[in-house]
Amino acid sequence: MYELFTELSLHLRVNLMGYDYSGYGQSSGKPSEQNTYADIEAAYRCLEETYGVHEEDVILYGQSVGSGPTLDLATRLPRLRAIVLHSPILSGLRVMYPVKHTYWFDIYKNIDKVPLVNCPVLVIHGTDDEVVDCSHGKRLWELSKQKYDPLWLKGGNHCNLELFPEYIKHLKKFILAVEKTQILTNGSSDSSELSESSRKSSERLDLPRSSMDQREKPRTSADQREKARTSTDRRDKSRKSVDRSEKARNSMDQPDKPRKSIDRFGDMMRSVGLCNIDCFKPSASNV
16 A cells, blocks of 8 residues: 555655555454544544645545545535545445445445535546446446546456556546636536536636626615625525534434444445455556
C-alpha cells in the first residue's frame, strides 16, 4: 500500500492520506459497516484538526467496498472538492444478488447515497471485473449529480486497474479539472456533467454577473423592507425543512437492531475484499 500511495502522490502531485479499517492492517477492532464509517470519520477529523486541511481541499477516494464509507462521508460534506470511486459497489447485497430494491438488512447502500453528493464524481471500473460487475460503476455514475467523464478500462478486472496507463492519465486530468472548477455547495445546479465546455461557459458567465449587479438600481426602502420580510420567511421555512430532514435522518439512524444483522454479511465483506488490501501487488508501483 505504501508503495502505491507514494507513486500516486508523486504522479498526481497531491498529499495523500491512507488508513486501515478496523480489524485490518494495524488497526484493532472488528470489521463492520458501522466501524468503517467511524474509521473514515476519524481519518477526516485528523486531517481537519491536526493538519488544518479544509473540506474544500479534500478529494475522497474509495475502492471496492471502500466506496461505501467514502460516499457515506461525502453526503455529510457539502463543500467537498471531489470523489473518486474505484470499482465501486451499488450495495453489499447487490454484489451477490441482482436485487432491484434496497432492503433494510443491506449494507453500504451506495445506490441511495450517491444522488446526495454535490461534488464532481469520477468512476473507474474494469469491464472484466469478476468480483463487482462493471454495471455497478455505470449505475452509480448515472445517478451522480455532477458527473465527470468515467473511465471504463477494457479488460480490467477488480485488482489490476492501477497497471493500466489510462488510469494515472485520467486521474491527472480529473484533478486538474476540479482544481479549476468552483464546487457548488447548494446542490441546486441543473448541470449534470462536468465537461470542458461546461467549465468554460460557467467561467464566462461569472464576469457579466458582477457588472449586471452593479447596474441594478436601488429600490425603494419599502421594497427593501418587503424583501427583508420575504427573506426572513424563507429562512424560517428553510429552518423547518432542515429540522424535518434532520428528524428523518435520525429516524433512519435509529434502528440499531437491524444494524446488528449486518454481521451476517461478514463473510460477504471479506469475499469482496474490504479495502482491497489483497489486490495491491508490488508491480503496481511501476505505473
